[in-house]
Amino acid sequence: MTDIELTIGAPAHGGHCVARHEGRVVFVRHALPGERVLARLTEAGDDAKLWRADAIEIREASPDRVASAWPEAGPGGIGGGELAHVSLSGQRAWKQAVLDESFERFAKRPFGGTVAAVAGDDAAHGLRYRTRVTATANAEGKAGMHHHRGDGLVPLSEMPLATEDVERALLGQRFPAGARVAVAQGSDGTVRVTVNGKPWRSGKADTRPNAPRTLRESVTVGERTYEYKVDADGFWQVHRGAPAVLVAEVLERVGEAERVADLYAGAGLFTLPLAAAGRDVVSVEAHAGASRAARRNLHDYPSASIVHGDVRRTLRDGIGHLDAIVLDPRAPVQARPRWTRWQPAVHRGSCTWPATLWRWRATPPYSPSAATTSSTPRRMTSSP
Numbered sequence: 001m002t003d004i005e006l007t008i009g010a011p012a013h014g015g016h017c018v019a020r021h022e023g024r025v026v027f028v029r030h031a032l033p034g035e036r037v038l039a040r041l042t043e044a045g046d047d048a049k050l051w052r053a054d055a056i057e058i059r060e061a062s063p064d065r066v067a068s069a070w071p072e073a074g075p076g077g078i079g080g081g082e083l084a085h086v087s088l089s090g091q092r093a094w095k096q097a098v099l100d101e102s103f104e105r106f107a108k109r110p111f112g113g114t115v116a117a118v119a120g121d122d123a124a125h126g127l128r129y130r131t132r133v134t135a136t137a138n139a140e141g142k143a144g145m146h147h148h149r150g151d152g153l154v155p156l157s158e159m160p161l162a163t164e165d166v167e168r169a170l171l172g173q174r175f176p177a178g179a180r181v182a183v184a185q186g187s188d189g190t191v192r193v194t195v196n197g198k199p200w201r202s203g204k205a206d207t208r209p210n211a212p213r214t215l216r217e218s219v220t221v222g223e224r225t226y227e228y229k230v231d232a233d234g235f236w237q238v239h240r241g242a243p244a245v246l247v248a249e250v251l252e253r254v255g256e257a258e259r260v261a262d263l264y265a266g267a268g269l270f271t272l273p274l275a276a277a278g279r280d281v282v283s284v285e286a287h288a289g290a291s292r293a294a295r296r297n298l299h300d301y302p303s304a305s306i307v308h309g310d311v312r313r314t315l316r317d318g319i320g321h322l323d324a325i326v327l328d329p330r331a332p333v334q335a336r337p338r339w340t341r342w343q344p345a346v347h348r349g350s351c352t353w354p355a356t357l358w359r360w361r362a363t364p365p366y367s368p369s370a371a372t373t374s375s376t377p378r379r380m381t382s383s384p
């Protein structure tokens with residue numbers, strides 16, 4: 001193992017900072033801008049343009065450095081807790097810098113937003129926000145997570161990002177070796193565990209034909225509360241405050257637009273409030289379970305049509321005139337259709353961050369026929 005001393009530069013997308021060593025770029029995790037660190041190289045091929053390293057000793061610390069809130073995600077540890085050593089204000093400044101830089105570089109326009117805490121984040125010190133966690137059981141049946149960019153499984157002794165109930169369900173029992181474990185908590189506090197896609201209860205598979213598989217979620221924005229039923233192991237925004245923040249943002253941005261597409265719509269988090277606001281919504285989602293959930297959630301709203309299918313194909317086939325598009329892809333850019341005359345509507349949320357939000361509304365006119373013939377969109381980054 002080779003250790004090198006580095007001066008740390010700007011933060012970059014994905015939880016690392018950029019440094020330089022003998023002309024080569026090094027992505028350094030567990031460091032902060034301005035720090036002087038001893039870094040252990042973790043990927044350093046002779047011919048590689050880019051090296052990766054973990055800061056293992058801090059020689060000159062940033063004022064934003066704090067004791068790690070999740071030591072297991074420290075150097076050589078689990079991926080996904082990259083900012084555990086950064087103060088909350090430092091995390092927000094970090095995210096602001098990444099968003100500002102990404103928008104300037106890729107969208108060629110200013111980000112213009114300000115990164116702010118979701119209600120309750122400060123009181124919880126930026127922790128305990130995840131209502132969804134997935135893990136893999138190790139040979140002893142303990143829930144574990146993978147090393148950053150590695151296959152090795154680290155059994156968890158804590159999961160400080162999760163709500164306490166989710167953490168308890170994850171760590172307080174054993175699972176079949178190698179199993180994929182998903183733990184989720186609904187708005188009413190109910191926790192459901194799914195093991196390899198099947199219900200799990202009180203330490204064993206729940207084989208009852210009527211074993212519960214869904215969770216209730218309610219999202220309150222202003223005076224209104226929207227009710228959803230989602231699959232316990234299906235997609236739902238993992239931050240407990242994200243659904244309400246995102247719905248409020250979407251409603252405001254869509255404004256009075258009459259016909260709206262909700263692309264990559266999941267279980268209908270945005271489709272439902274948009275339909276309830278009287279919008280004519282086309283909701284497109286490729287995952288069969290999520291699409292079924294959306295149908296269930298939108299049952300009482302005839303102004304919403306649920307398309308179960310691929311976004312690109314659906315747009316190519318034509319979905320008619322649209323006044324606004326809400327776009328929330330989970331997959332990176334390749335999954336996006338070829339955008340045309342308007343700036344791409346882009347949102348990419350990342351679980352790495354204490355709060356996540358970049359969501360843009362595309363402006364009309366939208367022309368389905370142009371969708372396959374015009375220029376390729378500007379590339380946007382997305383997080384792993």
Ligand SMILES: C[S@@+](CC[C@H](N)C(=O)[O-])C[C@H]1O[C@@H](n2cnc3c(N)ncnc32)[C@H](O)[C@@H]1O
Nearest residue numbers: 264265266269285286287309310311328329330
């Ligand atoms: C990040 S989730 C967002 C769901 C929803 N907008 C929300 O916020 O709850 C992205 C969704 O896009 C769906 N998806 C991914 N690729 C797709 C594609 N090519 N066509 C349609 N849906 C896709 C996934 O199944 C997933 O449900």
